[in-house]
Amino acid sequence: xxxxxxxxxxxxxxxxxxxxxxxxxxxxxxxxxxxxxxxxxxxxxxxxxxxxxxxxxxxxxxxxxxxxxxxxxxxxxxxxxxxxxxxxxxxxxxxxxxxxxxxxxxxxxxxxxxxxxxxxxxxxxxxxxxxxxxxxxxxxxxxxxxxxxxxxxxxxxxxxxxxxxxxxxxxxxxxxxxxxxxxxxxxxxxxxxxxxxxxxxxxxxxxxxxxxxxxxxxxxxxxxxxxxxxxxxxxxxxxxxxxxxxxxxxxxxxxxxxxxxxxxxxxxxxxxxxxxxxxxxxxxxxxxxxxxxxxxxxxxxxxxxxxxxxxxxxxxxxxxxxxxxxxxxxxxxxxxxxxx
Amino acid sequence: xxxxxxxxxxxxxxxxxxxxxxxxxxxxxxxxxxxxxxxxxxxxxxxxxxxxxxxxxxxxxxxxxxxxxxxxxxxxxxxxxxxxxxxxxxxxxxxxxxxxxxxxxxxxxxxxxxxxxxxxxxxxxxxxxxxxxxxxxxxxxxxxxxxxxxxxxxxxxxxxxxxxxxxxxxxxxxxxxxxxxxxxxxxxxxxxxxxxxxxxxxxxxxxxxxxxxxxxxxxxxxxxxxxxxxxxxxxxxxxxxxxxxxxxxxxxxxxxxxxxxxxxxxxxxxxxxxxxxxxxxxxxxxxxxxxxxxxxxxxxxxxxxxxxxxxxxxxxxxxxxxxxxxxxxxxxxxxxxxxx
Ligand SMILES: CC(C)(COP(=O)(O)OP(=O)(O)OC[C@H]1O[C@@H](n2cnc3c(N)ncnc32)[C@H](O)[C@@H]1OP(=O)(O)O)[C@@H](O)C(=O)NCCC(=O)NCCS
Ligand SMILES: CC(C)(COP(=O)(O)OP(=O)(O)OC[C@H]1O[C@@H](n2cnc3c(N)ncnc32)[C@H](O)[C@@H]1OP(=O)(O)O)[C@@H](O)C(=O)NCCC(=O)NCCS
Numbered sequence: 105x106x107x108x109x110x111x112x113x114x115x116x117x118x119x120x121x122x123x124x125x126x127x128x129x130x131x132x133x134x135x136x137x138x139x140x141x142x143x144x145x146x147x148x149x150x151x152x153x154x155x156x157x158x159x160x161x162x163x164x165x166x167x168x169x170x171x172x173x174x175x176x177x178x179x180x181x182x183x184x185x186x187x188x189x190x191x192x193x194x195x196x197x198x199x200x201x202x203x204x205x206x207x208x209x210x211x212x213x214x215x216x217x218x219x220x221x222x223x224x225x226x227x228x229x230x231x232x233x234x235x236x237x238x239x240x241x242x243x244x245x246x247x248x249x250x251x252x253x254x255x256x257x258x259x260x261x262x263x264x265x266x267x268x269x270x271x272x273x274x275x276x277x278x279x280x281x282x283x284x285x286x287x288x289x290x291x292x293x294x295x296x297x298x299x300x301x302x303x304x305x306x307x308x309x310x311x312x313x314x315x316x317x318x319x320x321x322x323x324x325x326x327x328x329x330x331x332x333x334x335x336x337x338x339x340x341x342x343x344x345x346x347x348x349x350x351x352x353x354x355x356x357x358x359x360x361x362x363x364x365x366x367x368x369x370x371x372x373x374x375x376x377x378x379x380x381x382x383x384x385x386x387x388x389x390x391x392x393x394x395x396x397x398x399x400x401x402x403x404x405x406x407x408x409x410x411x412x413x414x415x416x417x418x419x420x421x422x423x424x425x426x427x428x429x430x431x432x433x434x435x436x437x438x439x440x441x442x443x444x
Numbered sequence: 445x446x447x448x449x450x451x452x453x454x455x456x457x458x459x460x461x462x463x464x465x466x467x468x469x470x471x472x473x474x475x476x477x478x479x480x481x482x483x484x485x486x487x488x489x490x491x492x493x494x495x496x497x498x499x500x501x502x503x504x505x506x507x508x509x510x511x512x513x514x515x516x517x518x519x520x521x522x523x524x525x526x527x528x529x530x531x532x533x534x535x536x537x538x539x540x541x542x543x544x545x546x547x548x549x550x551x552x553x554x555x556x557x558x559x560x561x562x563x564x565x566x567x568x569x570x571x572x573x574x575x576x577x578x579x580x581x582x583x584x585x586x587x588x589x590x591x592x593x594x595x596x597x598x599x600x601x602x603x604x605x606x607x608x609x610x611x612x613x614x615x616x617x618x619x620x621x622x623x624x625x626x627x628x629x630x631x632x633x634x635x636x637x638x639x640x641x642x643x644x645x646x647x648x649x650x651x652x653x654x655x656x657x658x659x660x661x662x663x664x665x666x667x668x669x670x671x672x673x674x675x676x677x678x679x680x681x682x683x684x685x686x687x688x689x690x691x692x693x694x695x696x697x698x699x700x701x702x703x704x705x706x707x708x709x710x711x712x713x714x715x716x717x718x719x720x721x722x723x724x725x726x727x728x729x730x731x732x733x734x735x736x737x738x739x740x741x742x743x744x745x746x747x748x749x750x751x752x753x754x755x756x757x758x759x760x761x762x763x764x765x766x767x768x769x770x771x772x773x774x775x776x777x778x779x780x781x782x783x784x
Pocket of ligand 2 (some may be wrong): 632633635680694724728
């Protein structure tokens with residue numbers, strides 16, 4: 105009797121499993137058919153939009169029939185329609201835009217785009233949390249090295265703690281660059297420069313790893329480059345902490361306003377956080393100035409022949425490049441924002 | 445008239461875009477509801493399966509009512525049912541298993557699992573192609589360095605080409621480790637060791653980057669470690685080329701047989717490629733022996749004090765570790781396969 109019951113149970117669950125599998129296969133194929141249909145409608149509509157936009161532009165150029173106010177209204181409506189297709193729920197069904205070479209290089213051609221919007225927001229939030237967690241380490245690690253050097257190590261870095269730090273830095277920047285590329289694939293509006301900035305920082309961490317850390321005698325002058333590098337890192341950590349605070353509040357405000365979408369910004373984001381930006385930016389400018397100063401100083405050291413390694417030159421150039429790029433992009437961000 | 449037509453066109457496409465957006469939102473929410481329902485059924489069924497498996501096991505232990513053949517049949521049916529849930533189309537709807545710490549560290553908690561099976565197979569194929577493309581570089585790069593050293597550089601490596609190579613190696617292994625973790629999340633059966641092996645190789649590339657490459661005088665003996673490292677790399681490239689050839693054929697055979705699923709292997713994969721394995725493995729064993737030899741040699745060099753850097757010791761230990769692990773896992777793979 106017990107055996108019969110067991111056999112029946114097993115047959116029953118086997119049957120249930122097959123049914124479930126059929127339902128799942130059915131759901132997947134049905135969904136992918138419907139997605140396909142929507143995708144075709146989207147592609148068709150996109151072509152229509154382009155055509156009409158061209159006509160509107162032509163009409164505006166010709167003048168006469170269309171006055172400026174009408175043209176603006178038409179433009180706005182077209183823009184809104186385009187945004188619905190590219191960024192709304194339709195957008196998540198469209199074939200993936202290429203994720204960019206960086207992601208492809210590391211991950212291959214996988215899909216990192218989340219379909220549901222709440223998941224996309226969670227990715228962003230997790231990114232902010234990650235930055236918070238690391239910013240702390242980011243400040244602590246180089247500060248400790250600099251303090252230990254003064255108090256314990258007699259003015260002389262031993263090689264391995266510094267190299268450990270540099271390896272960690274390389275990992276950190278790689279991870280940030282990957283995550284930001286993923287955010288971008290999920291529709292974030294991040295300026296390309298902030299990602300390039302992390303590529304530069306990755307390169308710098310890599311180069312600094314090959315940088316030989318010379319010991320006694322006279323290490324203070326031989327290690328000048330390393331010291332400057334660490335001072336830059338401490339300062340970078342401050343920038344990151346400030347920026348995190350601002351970005352987190354910004355995201356929360358946007359979620360609270362239900363405006364976690366790209367175009368809403370263009371349509372007038374006047375949330376309270378933008379005031380903070382005017383407070384944050386002067387500090388950022390000072391830090392960027394310091395970044396350029398450290399870069400110049402490294403180049404100076406190299407040109408004086410105190411530390412004749414190519415690594416010093418490369419790091420110096422990268423720092424100056426990053427400072428200029430950061431400055432230019434911060435200014436551009438401010439200009440775009442102040443236009444609304 | 446033209447103006448009116450334009451306004452009408454714009455209004456029409458605006459309307460179409462809104463409709464499309466509504467359809468898409470509708471599809472997404474409908475799908476996610478249905479998925480939710482299936483998920484709940486799957487979770488319930490999973491609990492049932494576990495319960496019944498326990499009863500079967502208990503009955504087998506008690507003996508008497510259940511003879512060995514019946515028990516085997518029940519076990520197989522349960523196993524099949526479990527597999528349908530975990531690995532079939534249902535599996536792709538289940539909440540993501542955690543992707544492992546490595547992916548999370550680099551990418552954050554994003555979903556890298558493809559829902560459709562054909563996409564999953566494409567990921568695997570792309571991984572194989574990637575390995576092919578890099579295996580070529582992997583062989584060429586260190587061979588060139590060794591040849592240039594003998595022919596052009598007078599027996600002495602300059603630092604930067606070697607460091608460039610090591611940086612590339614670090615990137616390559618990171619990328620392979622990421623891709624393999626993604627494959628695993630997509631249901632590949634890859635043994636964890638092959639991934640750990642890439643973590644070790646990443647660590648080794650990182651350590652070798654901090655490895656100071658000394659120049660004249662007497663560089664030949666000072667650079668002994670670097671030379672061994674490069675020779676290991678050349679040999680590793682051969683292993684990779686052979687393995688690629690085998691894995692690619694294996695994938696094609698499995699796709700051709702429609703057996704691109706995990707359990708099919710357990711249920712008797714006796715495809716032609718398994719013969720190749722007995723040809724490949726002796727070569728792999730030789731290469732693994734050489735890997736251990738290089739590792740021991742590095743340790744010997746370090747103990748003799750010829751190259752007193754800690755990097756040499758760490759690389760030596762890692763190489764021996766990798767050789768032992770590779771050997772053990774290749775043997776285990778062979779044992780598992782020969783059991784069927
Ligand atoms: C200037 C700054 C505060 C502007 O931030 P912002 O108001 O969020 O800028 P935007 O409105 O253009 O942001 C658009 C998107 O890019 C993101 N973003 C902006 N700057 C970013 C940065 N540096 N890193 C990562 N993401 C950034 C935003 O989060 C936003 O994402 P979303 O579309 O997913 O919401 C910010 O870019 C910044 O802190 N830059 C300075 C960094 C710096 O110089 N550091 C080094 C100092 S030495
Ligand atoms: C021994 C070996 C040939 C067995 O390969 P196999 O027959 O594919 O082994 P399995 O059947 O256990 O493979 C299971 C899965 O792991 C994958 N896999 C096995 N070994 C792998 C490896 N070294 N790297 C990446 N993936 C591997 C297979 O592709 C398969 O994936 P799938 O489930 O998606 O189809 C292979 O593991 C190998 O080449 N190892 C030796 C590597 C080595 O020692 N290199 C260094 C030499 S110094």
